[in-house]
Amino acid sequence: MKVSILGSGAYGCALATVLNFNKNDVLLWTPFEEEMKELRDNHVSKVLPGVTLPEGLNYTTNLEDVCSSDLIVIAVPTAFLNSTSKKLKKIYNGEPICIATKGIEQGSCRFVYDIIKENLKTDKLSVISGPTFAIDIVNKSVVGLTLASQDKETIDIVTKAFSNNYFKLRKTNDIIGVEICGAIKNVIAIASGIIAGMNMTESTKAMFLTESLHDIKSLIKGLGSDGDTVLTYAGFGDLLLTATSDKSRNYSLGYMIGSGSSNEEINNYIKNTTVEGLYTLKSIRDLVKDKDVDMPIINLIEQIIYEGKKPKELINFLIKKP
DSSP states (O other): OEEEEEOOSHHHHHHHHHHHHTTOEEEEEOSOHHHHHHHHHHOOOTTSTTOOOOTTOEEESOGGGGGGSSEEEEOSOGGGHHHHHHHHHTTOOOOOEEEOOOOBOTTTOOBHHHHHHHHHOOSOEEEEEOSOOHHHHHTTOOEEEEEEESOHHHHHHHHHHHOSSSEEEEEESOHHHHHHHHHHHHHHHHHHHHHHHTTOOHHHHHHHHHHHHHHHHHHHHHTTSOGGGGGSIIIIIHHHHHTTOTTOHHHHHHHHHHTTOOHHHHHHHHHHSOOHHHHHHHHHHHHHHHTTOOOHHHHHHHHHHHSOOOTTHHHHHHHHOO
């Protein structure tokens, strides 16, 4: 099977190694000529230090090259998803699509799935999401992800392309629920890092994650989807991983805030690191307001990050929360 991946960041490269292991013909697209040459000539990526990528991967900066594939995987950052998919629209031939990007677009509050569906006018869409760090995928750790789609042919193609003895996919048709989980867990991970940075106990951290699961479930149900999706790989699994590990950039940012790092240190980290939770935070805030869902933790996280509210307010919030 020929599979093209839009996006050569850490996760895109990691997924490429799975597809290559499964003997697919893999093409990685990047808009940057210099990055493409580094990948092609040296088989290394600066976002995956110490990793040598398989020599069998192919690379391109030409978007037209990806549209002769059996499957297109989208792994570009949320902020660039709309512009990239609009360019793809001009040459798209109806190939099945697997979305690995997580988040909600700022301003419009559109989910990734909705952006792709609107721009490409296709129902051959799926979303994968779950507790997986790129480096663990590259190292062939046993991992599980949720695969969401309402198109059987797309589910079959994605499953065939990815599934093996270390990469498991569990299917659902709750696309919105999976997308909510994949987006909001990055925001919750920032707050979890703040709590860890304040040297709170494991018991307090567990309390916070439990309360967060309830809130995420309420949000999913408020948007008309299945609240039980919070118990899947895309829900509890991804939240547990992202909100408890210092490998998570969102958690690491929160830890810096909670431990009292200087504004200069925090701003430098934000400047030099892709922290998806920051991009998603404002969109989630606007979304819960628009849908009239009660989720005050979102406003509190924003106030701590941008308005100078003290991190200890998170603990007060947990105690007073109904």
